[in-house]
Amino acid sequence: MEYDVIIIGAGPAGISASLYTIRANKKTLVLYDDLSSLEKTEKIENYYGFPDGINGKDLYQNGIEQARNLGVDVKKQEVIKIEINMQANNDKENRDKSSYNFIVTTSNRIYHSKVVILATGNKKNKPKITGIEKFEGKGISYCAICDGFFYRNKDVSVIGSGNYAVSETNDLINVAKDVTIFTNGKKAPDVRAENVKIETRGIKEIIGEDRVEGLELEDGTKIKTDGIFIAQGVARKS
């Protein structure tokens, strides 16, 4: 099947792009796999137009519905290969305007498109600590500016030791009661605030029932915490 534009990813980036391509009268297909980062988000309060906030899963589904209502084809199929259509590209002089530059293969079928937009999100740089994935959206966050407000006057932890961790900590110090930075043996970052502590001992496990309640260190010490912000590595690559 042929499209003017194929967009891979149905998160905020992919769906937003599709709203504009369809309104520019371009036949548009959005392909998505399963999870968007949004689906892990319990509640989003920092988005315009939702007075009571909105659950990430609902926002994701609303976006897909909005695109479909405007005429975008949205299909749940994993993209496994994107190839340049050599035939279309080699014969530039006689090229029919309807030649399609890309061949997109999914788990179900093959599509042709003039343009491909990649909006596949990014993978988080996660430390190897038991419980991280279990508590994502339930006390584990990757964005202090998004979620810090949920921890007003509470104790929070930041995992990381570089500039990214410092930046997340700076966003939290005016909101949380106490912030502990866990550096996993690395040199302590330079953050000067009364409510910031540095802990260099390694973390073994995140503990809690339905939500994060604390951390167990490698030496067996248990530390209470209400929320954990992962800020490992470099912000843009995480």
Ligand SMILES: Cc1cc2nc3c(=O)[nH]c(=O)nc-3n(C[C@H](O)[C@H](O)[C@H](O)COP(=O)(O)OP(=O)(O)OC[C@H]3O[C@@H](n4cnc5c(N)ncnc54)[C@H](O)[C@@H]3O)c2cc1C
């Ligand atoms: C726990 C958590 C809490 C968050 N809280 C907030 C918040 O409160 N406020 C806020 O503003 N942001 C928050 N974020 C960040 C926000 O979710 C992301 O910034 C946003 O979802 C990124 O949008 P995106 O469209 O770039 O990627 P994503 O939303 O991740 O979408 C990626 C899309 O690509 C698709 N895809 C990937 N590979 C393939 C493939 N091979 N074939 C087909 N489809 C594919 C996926 O199925 C998905 O549809 C949070 C993130 C997390 C993880």
